[in-house]
Amino acid sequence: MTSAMHAVLPYIVLVQLLLTLVLAVLLFGLARQVGILHERVAPMGAMTSDRGPEVGERAPALAAATLAGEPVVVGGPSDRGRSRLLLFISPSCPVCKKLLPIASSFAHAEGLDVMLIGDGDVAEQRLMVQRFALERLAYINSPQAGMAFRIGKLPYAILIDAAGFIRAKGLVNSREHLESLLIAQESGFATIQAYLASRGAAPDGAAPNGTAPDHPAPPTDDPHPSGPLPAMHARIPHEIRHP
Helix, strand or coil: CHHHHHHHHHHHHHHHHHHHHHHHHHHHHHHHHHHHHHHHCCCCCCECCCCCCCCCCECCCEEEEECCCCEEEECCCCCCCCCEEEEECCCCCHHHHHHHHHHHHHHHHHCCEEEEEECCCHHHHHHHHHHCCCCCCEEEECHHHHHHCCCCCCCEEEEECCCCEEEEEEECCCHHHHHHHHHHHHHCCCCHHHHHHHCCCCCCCCCCCCCCCCCCCCCCCCCCCCCHHHHHHHHCCHHHCCC
16 A cells, blocks of 8 residues: 555656646736736826816815814915815715825825815714824814815815815715826816827726816926826826836
């Protein structure tokens, strides 16, 4: 019996080795197909709506106060000369809570002024500020701001440039969506979808729904200006640039 088992053992090892090689080949093929699909999937930006002030229009300027009691102005020109990200959130919105740390990190990395805007119970909003350490961000409880910008769903973001014009807006739930707002500002296209449509690479089911803003960035003396296409490519991850 023992000698028979010793005689069969090399064949068992060989079969296991062959199975391992087959599994490795299948795994490699699967990874390659996933990579190809990932390259073909177009980047998706924040989902815009046709409600409220349009991209390219001047943002409404509303006087308000933060939860800490500091007076602020929602919209209008920036006295700091920086773009501002208005992020409409709610303590009862799970996606908002997931997005808050991402938005804080993103704004710090991009040099944006962030203004969080809620509408509801002040005590719950104060608890959310403490939980996510949002004390350094302006947090406003303002139903008037939500009505002025016609916010219907959350979390919703609006990017306003230093001059007070809306450069991009839309529903957001990831860092990629937040980056798409900056892409819109830098490229001159209202949305990523509009940019892709201009290249003939709109995602399936997407229609060209954006136009260049009415107030494009002023020309520079650079003999080789970046233009909208390089600005777009600079932020789209390399692995999803290729058609």
